[in-house]
Amino acid sequence: MIASSESENTSAPKISAPETQALKNSAPDMAPDVTPDVAPGLYRHYKDKMYRVIGTARHSETLEKLVVYEALYENDLGKLWVRPAAMFAETVSVSGQTVPRFQRITE
Numbered sequence: 001m002i003a004s005s006e007s008e009n010t011s012a013p014k015i016s017a018p019e020t021q022a023l024k025n026s027a028p029d030m031a032p033d034v035t036p037d038v039a040p041g042l043y044r045h046y047k048d049k050m051y052r053v054i055g056t057a058r059h060s061e062t063l064e065k066l067v068v069y070e071a072l073y074e075n076d077l078g079k080l081w082v083r084p085a086a087m088f089a090e091t092v093s094v095s096g097q098t099v100p101r102f103q104r105i106t107e
Contacts, residue, residue, distance in 0.1 A: 035065040036089040042072075043102040046092055049073055051102065056085060 043051045050072040057066045065085040071078070091098045 033065065035085045038067045038085055038088055039104065042105040043069070044105055045102055046094055046099050050105075051081075054080075057082065 038053055038056060040053050040055055043053055045051060052070045052072055054068045054070060057068050058064065059066060066082045067085050067088040068080065068082050069088075070080055088102055090101055092101050093099075
């Protein structure tokens with residue numbers, strides 16, 4: 001709930017006291033974040049397509065860390081994508097070999 005007062009500056013939304021307390025209370029209950037950090041830069045997907053990682057974001061409901069990245073090739077489905085950081089950084093099996101799903105190429 002957004003609360004505001006006519007006597008206050010209403011240019012920025014205000015968060016109500018219960019919402020503020022809920023946000024403060026949610027962090028201590030969370031397990032430590034062990035999700036790998038994914039640095040911005042150029043990456044090659046194991047299927048040989050190129051992507052640019054723009055940065056990371058958080059899912060608004062679960063707070064899961066997501067990687068925001070851009071396809072550097074023609075794609076009718078879209079240019080910007082998000083993927084859970086844990087999945088972005090994991091390995092996959094290709095022809096019996098374990099390889100990174102995305103390999104960082106440059107900064």
